[in-house]
Amino acid sequence: MKMTEEAKELLEKSMKEHDCDCLRITAEPGCCGASLNFTLDQLKSGEQPIKINDVSVIMDEQAQEQTDALTINAENGQLVIDGGSCGCGSSGCC
Template structure:
């Protein structure tokens, strides 16, 4: 996973606003298989986050593999987006 410097600033602001300290990546099953789903959370004492550009990221199992092709960045409109180079365009 890559978090660009611009996305890091936005994520840090969002984490602070929500009183959270970590980004959590989990898998959700959909019509076309599993997809990454991101939420904010607070890490627990036994959690072992991965530090990505200064952001704590919690992920386990297959979510770790899915994040290998993911970049969190800011688009032309200034919005935070998830870009996955392994995901085909369209569904199924």
């Protein structure tokens, strides 16, 4: 996963406002495979975050596998995730 400077600035501002020190990314099972959830959170005792553009990120193993090609970007003052693709085919669930 990559993160642009603009996204880093937005995340750091939001983390400060909400008294958080990491971005937590988890994979949740869904109808078409796992969906990624992005949450601002506090590091828990013993957790070893990875740094993405100097932002502490905690990811479970499944989330790490799904984020390799993603970039957290900023557009019009909002965070967006670029590079994701849907693997559902024609099932219409995406």
